[in-house]
Amino acid sequence: MLLLLFIFFAAPLLLVLLMHQYDWHPQGSSRGEMLAPHPLSLPPDLQNTSGAPVSKAIWDARWSMVLVSTDCAADCQQRLHQMRQLQVSLAKDVERVQRVLVASQAPVQVLLAQYPDLHIFHQPASAIAALQQQFVRGPGLYLVDPLGNVMMFYAPEVPAADIRKDMTRLLRYAWAG
Known part of the structure; x- marks a missing residue:
């Protein structure tokens, strides 16, 4: 009995020591690219679609899917449609996620x-350029946590189904938002 208790408690510890000794890091299961979290700072002259200044509170209490694009042509509009479908498919977590377009x-x-609940940041051009520079991987879809930190990037070629898998898992384990 004592031997079983020793094995039960010592085996995980030995496994961790071996993993550390041989520098073995199991592959993660996320489909996007994890970024070093960094907070977004909104340019003071950034405006929403009605011309009002955008507050930092836009990021509070919700996860944000942020699509960064230059001109929002057909491929951008297709991704916006996928984002809406993705948000709706989250079922009970639909209220925890918002969609933002920066173009x-x-x-x-x-x-x-088409998308009345979409937040669109498009003016003035200088503020948009300053905001887009904070999205370090360029055009694509980013996840921003409820604290305003950019944390994941999805290239334009990543399928929406893969993004959904990541978001479902993230929302299941996240306490924020």
Whole structure:
């Protein structure tokens, strides 16, 4: 009995020591690229679609799927549609996620008609350029946590189903948002 207790408690410890000794790190299961979390600082002159200044509170209490694009052409609009489908598919967690578009040129009225709950940052151009520089991987989809930290990046070619798998897992274990 004592031997079983020793094995039960010592085996995990020995396994961790061996993993550390041989520098073995099991592969993660995320489909996106994990970024070193860094907080977003919003340019003071950044405006929303109604021309009002954007507050840092935009990131509070919700996870954000942020699509960074330059002109929001057909591929960008396809990704916006996928983002909406992705958010709806989260079922009980739908209220924990919001969608944001950062684009210097976007058909704002058309997008607002299609996606009324989409936050669009498109003006002024200098503020958009400053904000886009904080998204270090360039155009694509980013996840921003409820504390305002950019934490994951999905390249344009990553399928929406893979993003959904990551988000479902993330929301299951996340206490924030």
